[in-house]
Amino acid sequence: MNLRVKEPNSWTQIREELLRRINERVWQPGETIPGEADLAEEFGCARTTVNRALRDLAETGLVIRKRKAGTRVAVNPPHKATLTIPIIREEVEARGAEHRHVLTLKEIRPLPPHLHAAFPVPPGADALYTETLHYADDRPFLYEERYTNLEAVPEMSVAPMDKISLNEWLVQNAPYTTGDMTFFAISADTALARFFECPVGTALYVVERITWNSDLPITHVRMTYAPGYRMRTRI
Template identity: 55%
Template structure:
């Protein structure tokens, strides 16, 4: 069920997606209207609208004026990966999450970052590195660059108190992104951060998000040895 303490369009989207995938709402069934869902979740109707729009764009629901909204009879076969809140991912593993900020600094991004985002060389961005823990053991290392021109409110955020991952999911909408999965060997810095042996095999996720063509963030998540990714189709 949805966490009522964190009401966002993404958390509502995940709950509606669960209802569809688990056949609480079978194919062809009528979906409650936005006003009723907003009352159920205790949030603004616009928040529900955003979540419903994502489902419609993924081909999972059919929305027709006057006819209402129904779960698609023949949903489009499309892979949709949600960006998880790392804190919740750890807690879903029945572990206690904690977090340590290593670095938070505004600096000129290297060409390897600006070229991927289509920004001018030398663009100043917010660079954040941190480690997330599960039961006080390193879970993953987060190395992130954020486009401060797209998010001016960043100047007032203390990322020692909230992770960049969670703040961005709650505050920075995105319309598209790229994601890549790979394996990598831990260098000396990553080995120290993850309390692993240098050269240890790591599962790595590289992700970029945009909001209507404007780059938001690029991040590399390096998971501690032994991590296993689970997803559904």
Template identity: 40%
Template sequence: MTGATRQSWTEVRDRIHALILNSTYAPGDKLPRDEDIARVFGCARSTVHRAMRALADSGIVERRRKGGTTVRRERVTRATLDIPITRREVEQKGAVYGYRLIRRKVQQTPPEVVARFGLPAPCRMLRVEALHSADGAPYILEDRWISLDTVPEIAEVDLEAISANEWLVLNRPYSRCDLRFHAVNASAADARMLETGLGEALLVIERTTWIGAAPITHLRAITRPGYHLCAQI
């Protein structure tokens, strides 16, 4: 390590995190030993240990004594409100889950999405619109924008077979999340898709996530009448 550039544990954490994000280490993969990472990165083993502890605390990796460190298959979000996989949310209620991709298209981001991400200018992202259902009834109507710069792999994902919600939760951990709730009166299009009355009060969940300063996804989810949101603190 003589002559090596001194690195902080946060820099090491971000370097390891980047290797997970670019799929060098996929969900379920075992990471090298701390001492091996320290040798490759040219830093102290204690620095790697602290970086790994931070990644474990964020739910990105799992540390086991004598078992090493693995990338979590399903990221545990350390927040007041975990990002749920809608399929599991429905199934845990004892209902049969259904999902339909309405459309996917690369489009220019509108002003409201540019503002949510804090971008300097509009750019092209993947827009995904989908409907989740429970026991055959509409459950959540999803309108989502995904950054192709941050998540290029999404372009190759079969979003008819797996929802963007589920794929992103399993494959793209985030470092920052902005969560907003508000109510709207159902428009004609909302009422038709959610099979409810025109003007019905509906809960809207808006969620924006980033990894560092890089945008991941912005979601606008309109829920069915009577939808309950539960959080454990």
């Protein structure tokens, strides 16, 4: 194939063609592909253009480049999963149930010591602590404990928390640039067993999430789900 392109962004067209050959197994995993000079001649472009396209593929992990050894197709390229922050109301409604939430606690309190490293709220900043109960058709669905940095979202202190849950309000009003999520299981203590109407010691699924806007922490939330909850995602 002779792909002749002269636009300033022609390296992107070459990258797409190289990507096609990798995906369609024209070049097999582990196979060394033609050198920059050969590809430049084939595509009728400068060698630097081919180099730019190959560097982009190398950054994604699809090819491996070694000095004097050439470029080969990665045998096991990395796969990245993208997770979005779900709105609890929508998750409940997707199950065919009606969502209801109850804010049971809202107060300014110091960040507990065990969160200082993971959620470094600036010294002197106010942290708003909230506890929210979420229901699906009046059945317990999720228990939410949240610390929010009011320096990051000061308007949250007057948000209409009776009409919309903090989860949904933050998704709509607090843009974030990065985050961290942890998944684990705990045994229900007396308070959780009472809320979920289950025996003490029942295994419960927990998600802890921290979101940031650049270097400013926004919120730390711990969500404990009802017994039997399953999280499903795609890769």
